[in-house]
Amino acid sequence: MGRELMNNISVDCVVFGFDSEQLKVLLVERTMNEANSDKILFTDLTLTGYHIYKDEELDEAAARIVFDLTGLNNLVLEQFYTFGALDRLEHPNDQLWLEQFGDVFSKRVVTVGYYSLLPSTEVPVIQKGRKVAWYPVNEVRNLAYDHEQILKKALEHLRYKVRHEPIGFELLPVKFTLTQMQKLYEAILGTQFDKRNFRKKVSQMNYVVPLKEKQIGVAHKPAQLFMFSRDVYDKTHKERFDFFI
Amino acid sequence: MGRELMNNISVDCVVFGFDSEQLKVLLVERTMNEANSDKILFTDLTLTGYHIYKDEELDEAAARIVFDLTGLNNLVLEQFYTFGALDRLEHPNDQLWLEQFGDVFSKRVVTVGYYSLLPSTEVPVIQKGRKVAWYPVNEVRNLAYDHEQILKKALEHLRYKVRHEPIGFELLPVKFTLTQMQKLYEAILGTQFDKRNFRKKVSQMNYVVPLKEKQIGVAHKPAQLFMFSRDVYDKTHKERFDFFI
DNA sequence: CAATAATGTGTATCTTTAACACTATAAAAT
DNA sequence: ATTTTATAGTGTTAAAGATACACATTATTG
Numbered sequence: 001m002g003r004e005l006m007n008n009i010s011v012d013c014v015v016f017g018f019d020s021e022q023l024k025v026l027l028v029e030r031t032m033n034e035a036n037s038d039k040i041l042f043t044d045l046t047l048t049g050y051h052i053y054k055d056e057e058l059d060e061a062a063a064r065i066v067f068d069l070t071g072l073n074n075l076v077l078e079q080f081y082t083f084g085a086l087d088r089l090e091h092p093n094d095q096l097w098l099e100q101f102g103d104v105f106s107k108r109v110v111t112v113g114y115y116s117l118l119p120s121t122e123v124p125v126i127q128k129g130r131k132v133a134w135y136p137v138n139e140v141r142n143l144a145y146d147h148e149q150i151l152k153k154a155l156e157h158l159r160y161k162v163r164h165e166p167i168g169f170e171l172l173p174v175k176f177t178l179t180q181m182q183k184l185y186e187a188i189l190g191t192q193f194d195k196r197n198f199r200k201k202v203s204q205m206n207y208v209v210p211l212k213e214k215q216i217g218v219a220h221k222p223a224q225l226f227m228f229s230r231d232v233y234d235k236t237h238k239e240r241f242d243f244f245i
Numbered sequence: 246m247g248r249e250l251m252n253n254i255s256v257d258c259v260v261f262g263f264d265s266e267q268l269k270v271l272l273v274e275r276t277m278n279e280a281n282s283d284k285i286l287f288t289d290l291t292l293t294g295y296h297i298y299k300d301e302e303l304d305e306a307a308a309r310i311v312f313d314l315t316g317l318n319n320l321v322l323e324q325f326y327t328f329g330a331l332d333r334l335e336h337p338n339d340q341l342w343l344e345q346f347g348d349v350f351s352k353r354v355v356t357v358g359y360y361s362l363l364p365s366t367e368v369p370v371i372q373k374g375r376k377v378a379w380y381p382v383n384e385v386r387n388l389a390y391d392h393e394q395i396l397k398k399a400l401e402h403l404r405y406k407v408r409h410e411p412i413g414f415e416l417l418p419v420k421f422t423l424t425q426m427q428k429l430y431e432a433i434l435g436t437q438f439d440k441r442n443f444r445k446k447v448s449q450m451n452y453v454v455p456l457k458e459k460q461i462g463v464a465h466k467p468a469q470l471f472m473f474s475r476d477v478y479d480k481t482h483k484e485r486f487d488f489f490i
Numbered sequence: 491c492a493a494t495a496a497t498g499t500g501t502a503t504c505t506t507t508a509a510c511a512c513t514a515t516a517a518a519a520t
Numbered sequence: 521a522t523t524t525t526a527t528a529g530t531g532t533t534a535a536a537g538a539t540a541c542a543c544a545t546t547a548t549t550g
Contacts, residue, residue, distance in 0.1 A: 006253065006353070008251065008253070008254065009253065009254065009329075009355055052329075054353055055331065056331075057329065057330060057331060058327065058329040058330075058355070079326065079327065081324065082303065082324065082327040082357050084254075084297075084302065084303040084357070085302060085303075086300065086301075086302060108251070108299055110254055110303070110355070110357075112327050112329070112355075160405075160409075164405075177497090178497090178498095179496080179497080194539075194540070194541085195497090195498085195499095196498085196499070196500080196540090196541085197538075197539065197540085199498080199499085200500095200538095201538095214547095215497095215547095216547095217547095217548090218495090218496080218547075218548080219494075219495065219496085219547075219548045219549065220494070220495040220496040220497070220546075220547060220548070221495080221496060221497045221498085221545060221546040221547055221548095222496090222497080222546080222547060222548095223496080223497055223498090224497085224498090422528085423528090423529095424527080424528080439508070439509070439510085440528090440529085440530095441509095441510085441529085441530070441531080442507075442508070442509085444529080444530085445507095445531095446507095460516095460528095462517090463516075463517080463526090463527080464516070464517045464518060464525075464526065464527090465515075465516060465517070465525075465526040465527040465528075466514065466515035466516055466517095466526080466527055466528045466529080467515080467516065467517095467527090467528080468527075468528055468529085469528085469529090
């Protein structure tokens with residue numbers, strides 16, 4: 001077959017995860033060796049992205065990229081911004097890296113940014129020989145290309161979105177406790193909530209449904225488990241607007 | 246010189262305006278004649294857009310496109326979404342139209358959507374032989390390509406944005422009345438506000454400053470004029486978040 | 491069986507929102 | 521000059537929502 005790539009359009013994906021404490025992002029280590037040697041010229045981190053195929057929808061490309069990285073399908077994927085600055089690939093390290101590929105890619109690449117949300121624990125940490133790992137979003141530094149800017153914009157968009165749509169649940173296990181949910185929103189929004197007031201609010205969200213199950217194996221009073229019902233949400237929110245806090 | 250175009254990346258601009266009553270969008274008439282004849286094959290409406298140059302930033306391209314249409318500079322320009330569906334140029338009319346340009350443009354064009362806000366009255370209605378006119382956003386039909394989808398997404402984004410940032414003032418004259426301001430927000434958000442409650446809220450916005458001027462030449466009690474102060478806004482909103490209603 | 495560690499719950503105060511109707515003023519018409 | 525017209529401008533009360541705050545409960549572990 002041999003699908004044809006577009007040499008000047010790519011999709012970059014910011015993969016967010018949550019580990020019960022912190023909001024994290026999945027990054028790939030990039031190591032540049034000297035030609036025909038083991039000597040490492042530099043090592044840094046990148047988001048994952050790839051050029052799109054000529055016969056591929058943007059959303060498809062994003063799904064493919066996240067699948068290649070995580071092996072997961074059917075994740076939430078949200079396009080948030082497109083980056084095309086003339087100098088976005090011009091850092092010396094990036095130039096050096098891109099030289100490897102010769103003329104396959106254009107010097108001017110416009111990249112469409114997507115983010116994706118997954119419960120971090122479900123994801124293996126190495127894929128296809130690449131070194132992939134979770135990093136707390138607040139501690140990320142030295143990303144390749146313009147990926148810091150892309151990450152920043154993705155975060156802004158996520159913060160925005162999470163207040164208006166029940167998208168946060170994608171970052172939680174199917175069954176979660178209210179403490180986990182509170183910590184998640186605190187991590188994303190960078191705030192603190194009062195436990196009683198938080199629960200009062202959640203108890204009004206009839207799409208956050210209590211299960212007849214409790215946590216097991218925890219060294220303290222086990223919490224009740226809840227799940228998000230998209231069904232209930234869709235039915236009760238036909239006309240409504242705001243979601244949260 | 247001869248700047249080189251990218252044949253597969255374009256920018257499309259949704260130009261919004263407000264005429265004291267309705268939210269409007271600037272559209273360009275597209276008339277397709279039969280080859281070497283006056284017979285009109287079809288007439289429809291488009292947003293304005295153009296391919297980007299290889300040495301041109303996306304924001305620059307958007308500014309250029311709006312300038313070509315309106316002769317205005319320094320407008321608010323906001324990127325809101327990127328459209329790259331495989332079938333976005335495949336309607337028969339669009340195919341017919343694009344044939345004129347031969348192979349200049351790729352069959353697969355990804356377009357970055359921007360919108361721009363201007364007080365409609367400042368804008369001339371014909372530019373460079375093109376027939377350009379304002380249409381109420383709610384009554385727009387039969388746009389070329391995927392431009393209806395693009396307009397819809399722009400509107401959504403504008404509605405979102407206008408609630409959180411003082412961007413609505415870009416659609417008002419520099420000096421405006423509170424009634425104009427209220428009508429503007431009603432038009433964008435598709436709601437109605439109570440006059441007294443609206444004014445109560447605005448009076449808490451210290452960046453909406455009363456002038457020592459009134460309307461003149463109106464056949465009724467003249468209203469006080471106000472203006473938006475970006476200065477005051479920036480100073481008082483260093484840490485704050487929400488803007489409106 | 492005591493210590494630990496987190497869960498789960500109610501009330502009072504303050505703030506914000508929502509609903510509602512009449513007087514004031516300039517220009518235009520008589 | 522007087523009346524008509526059209527829009528500006530203004531305050532109060534009731535309801536809803538947000539905030540602040542402390543202690544008893546319950547599995548597990550040692």
